[in-house]
Amino acid sequence: xxxxxxxxxxxxxxxxxxxxxxxxxxxxxxxxxxxxxxxxxxxxxxxxxxxxxxxxxxxxxxxxxxxxxxxxxxxxxxxxxxxxxxxxxxxxxxxxxxxxxxxxxxxxxxxxxxxxxxxxxxxxxxxxxxxxxxxxxxxxxxxxxxxxxxxxxxxxxxxxxxxxxxxxxxxxxxxxxxxxxxxxxxxxxxxxxxxxxxxxxxxxxxxxxxxxxxxxxxxxxxxxxxxxxxxxxxx
Amino acid sequence: xxxxxxxxxxxxxxxxxxxxxxxxxxxxxxxxxxxxxxxxxxxxxxxxxxxxxxxxxxxxxxxxxxxxxxxxxxxxxxxxxxxxxxxxxxxxxxxxxxxxxxxxxxxxxxxxxxxxxxxxxxxxxxxxxxxxxxxxxxxxxxxxxxxxxxxxxxxxxxxxxxxxxxxxxxxxxxxxxxxxxxxxxxxxxxxxxxxxxxxxxxxxxxxxxxxxxxxxxxxxxxxxxxxxxxxxxxxxxxxxxxxxx
Numbered sequence: 001x002x003x004x005x006x007x008x009x010x011x012x013x014x015x016x017x018x019x020x021x022x023x024x025x026x027x028x029x030x031x032x033x034x035x036x037x038x039x040x041x042x043x044x045x046x047x048x049x050x051x052x053x054x055x056x057x058x059x060x061x062x063x064x065x066x067x068x069x070x071x072x073x074x075x076x077x078x079x080x081x082x083x084x085x086x087x088x089x090x091x092x093x094x095x096x097x098x099x100x101x102x103x104x105x106x107x108x109x110x111x112x113x114x115x116x117x118x119x120x121x122x123x124x125x126x127x128x129x130x131x132x133x134x135x136x137x138x139x140x141x142x143x144x145x146x147x148x149x150x151x152x153x154x155x156x157x158x159x160x161x162x163x164x165x166x167x168x169x170x171x172x173x174x175x176x177x178x179x180x181x182x183x184x185x186x187x188x189x190x191x192x193x194x195x196x197x198x199x200x201x202x203x204x205x206x207x208x209x210x211x212x213x214x215x216x217x218x219x220x221x222x223x224x225x226x227x228x229x230x231x232x233x234x235x
Numbered sequence: 236x237x238x239x240x241x242x243x244x245x246x247x248x249x250x251x252x253x254x255x256x257x258x259x260x261x262x263x264x265x266x267x268x269x270x271x272x273x274x275x276x277x278x279x280x281x282x283x284x285x286x287x288x289x290x291x292x293x294x295x296x297x298x299x300x301x302x303x304x305x306x307x308x309x310x311x312x313x314x315x316x317x318x319x320x321x322x323x324x325x326x327x328x329x330x331x332x333x334x335x336x337x338x339x340x341x342x343x344x345x346x347x348x349x350x351x352x353x354x355x356x357x358x359x360x361x362x363x364x365x366x367x368x369x370x371x372x373x374x375x376x377x378x379x380x381x382x383x384x385x386x387x388x389x390x391x392x393x394x395x396x397x398x399x400x401x402x403x404x405x406x407x408x409x410x411x412x413x414x415x416x417x418x419x420x421x422x423x424x425x426x427x428x429x430x431x432x433x434x435x436x437x438x439x440x441x442x443x444x445x446x447x448x449x450x451x452x453x454x455x456x457x458x459x460x461x462x463x464x465x466x467x468x469x470x471x472x473x474x475x476x477x478x479x480x
Contacts, residue, residue, distance in 0.1 A: 070325035074318050075301030076342040142256060222255060228304040229253040231297060232243060 016051075016092055038107040038195060044099045045190035046163040049125040050183065052093040053132060057154055059085035060133040061140035068234035078227035082133035086126065089146045093125075100194055104128040112197035121189040124205050124212075128186065131212035138226060141233050158181055166191055179203065182211035236274040238308035240449075241294050257343050268294040269449045272308075276427070279420050281440035283457060284429035285464055290446040290454055292429035296320055296396050299427060314393025314424075315344055319400050324383025328372035332382050335371055336389070343390045353389040360411075361385035376403045384408075388415060395419055397428040413439050433461060 060082045064071070068079055100118075104111065139150055161183035162170060170178065178184045185207035189200035244252040244259040269291045276282055284292040297303045298310055300318040326335045335406040336357045341349030358367045361381045363374075371379060380403040387395065395416060404412065416426045428436050436443075436457070443460035445453040453463040 064448075067327075069321065069323050070327070070342070072297070072302060073300075073320045073325035074339070074342060075316070142259075226253055226255050231302045232251050232253060235297075 016040045016096070030161075038103075038109055041103040041107050041109055042166050042191060043164060043194050044103045045159070045194055046161070046183075046187040048093070048096050049121070049186045049190060050158050050163065051096055052089055052125055052129050053063060053183070054151070054154055054158075055089040055092060056086050056115040056133055057136045058151055059089055060136035061150060063133075063137050064230055064234060065143040065144065072235050076150050079224065082137040082223070083130065085133050085137075086129050089129070090126070097122075104194065108197060113228075114193050114199055117189070117193040117199050120205065121186070121193055121200065123185055124189065124208055129180070131216040131219075132210055134223045135215060138219065138223055141230065152197045157181060162187055167197075179207065182208045194222050236272060236298075236308070236310045237420060238270060239272045239274075239305045239310050240267055240299060240307040241269040241291075241298060241303060242306040255280040267449045269298065269446075270307075272446075272451050274444070274451075274454075275339060276425050278423040278425060280442060281416065281420050281426040281428070283433075283436040283440035283460075284427065285433065285436075285443050285460060286446035286452075289448075291449040293320065293398055294447055294449070295446065296398050296429055298428065299394070300396050312394065315390060316394045316396060317343070317387035317390055317392030318396040318398075319380070319383050320396065320398040323371075323379050324386070325373045326379055329370055331370055332361065332367040332374070333358070335382065338385050339386045340382075342394075343386075345390055348354065350389075357382075357385045359390050360388055361409075369404075377405060377408070380404055381408055383413060384415075392419070393424050394434060395424065395426045395428075397426070397430070399430040402430065402432065409435060433457075437461075 001188075063081050063085050070076075070080070103109075136150065140147055160178070161181045162178055163183070167175065167178060167184065167188050185200075185204040189204040192198055192200040192204065243266045244257060244262060245264050245266070246252055246256070247263045249263075250260070252260060252262060262446055272291075272295065274282075284295060286292055294303070296318070297320065298305060299312060300316055300320065301312065302318075302320070304310075311380055325339060327338070330338065333354060336354055337347075337350050340353060340357075342456075343345055345353070361367065361384075363378060363382060366374060366378060367382075371382070374382070380400050384400070397412070397416075400412070413435065416428070420426055420439075430436055442455065443453075443457040444451055445460050445464050453460045456465055
């Protein structure tokens with residue numbers, strides 16, 4: 001039900017990412033007066049992975065609460081619950097990929113063989129989202145009052161990553177510190193494949209993967225131990 | 236079930252604590268929802284759970300269904316479980332009856348193909364008509380219970396768990412539930428039902444377990460247990476329960 005019903009459902013799936021992108025495009029084009037070429041494509045490379053991560057997290061935060069009724073009624077593998085958030089949001093994620101060719105055409109950016117790295121970047125994004133969904137589900141059920149705060153925290157990560165402005169446009173200390181944000185590697189790997197026309201640097205793929213691996217290593221066993229007790233929390 | 240118990244831990248703000256949360260929040264108090272309950276239910280048996288509100292009936296059903304684990308003791312259940320532990324029966328309000336039936340069938344252990352093959356049967360048995368393809372949030376309580384029960388019928392459970400469902404059903408559907416329960420017991424299945432409609436429960440379940448504040452107080456023939464619970468007059472008013480073959 002994430003996408004509603006009826007014939008307009010597909011339209012909503014396609015318009016969501018355009019709406020998200022449009023806000024930042026306006027910011028870049030009319031407010032910040034950015035001189036970066038292909039600013040819209042650059043932002044697209046950040047918006048697409050971020051939308052999946054943000055939407056997965058928001059969905060996962062509520063995933064256990066929303067399924068409270070079924071959790072209280074029958075036994076089934078509760079490990080599926082957070083992952084269902086990723087699957088649900090992957091539909092919009094897939095729809096958002098249409099932005100890439102659209103922006104490439106709009107800015108006259110020709111595809112290069114580096115585009116073959118895009119599926120790799122997509123895969124890393126999905127792994128990142130899966131790793132994030134388990135702690136999100138736990139936080140959502142343990143601390144339901146903190147759900148808006150958790151979303152704001154992740155949204156803040158977008159702004160302390162090269163989301164609106166590409167990393168090569170940033171200088172000084174910020175340039176040195178930004179790679180510590182796992183989103184930085186994700187955004188730059190998309191830019192490398194789509195905009196710059198070269199393969200992503202190893203750290204751009206490995207850093208978010210390492211973060212996802214660490215997050216999963218810490219939270220998956222915790223969720224596995226907690227899952228039998230979810231009914232006590234929602235009941 | 237041997238010496239089974241379910242404990243609820245609370246923090247200083249009366250929020251429920253899980254084992255992980257006990258390491259983070261300050262533990263304040265415990266309450267046993269169920270304690271020292273030992274039970275062995277033979278195939279073909281029907282067991283009614285009776286007792287006042289808060290006595291542990293729902294907790295015991297959830298324990299049997301595998302919804303919550305025991306905090307002490309041991310619980311072993313063999314066979315597919317069909318549970319209707321609330322009138323909304325795990326239904327998603329934004330999904331249609333058909334979509335809910337498909338989801339619940341798969342989660343209950345049927346393959347997607349088996350579930351889809353059974354959808355027409357679910358639609359027919361639930362008697363929802365066109366409502367079957369409308370979102371469940373448009374349903375009445377009775378319609379939700381009927382849908383939940385129709386899904387249970389489709390999954391062919393070996394163990395049927397019912398929790399205060401009767402109150403939501405019309406007389407015609409109550410008869411369908413009773414008939415299904417009796418047929419299930421005749422096939423060697425087990426029925427465990429909780430509620431306050433003792434007349435209906437006595438027809439499905441020849442045995443009863445009286446719970447009081449999480450403890451089993453009496454276990455035996457339905458009329459005897461009701462007599463312990465509500466007095467000799469109530470026991471006399473109960474019809475003799477039907478027994479499986």
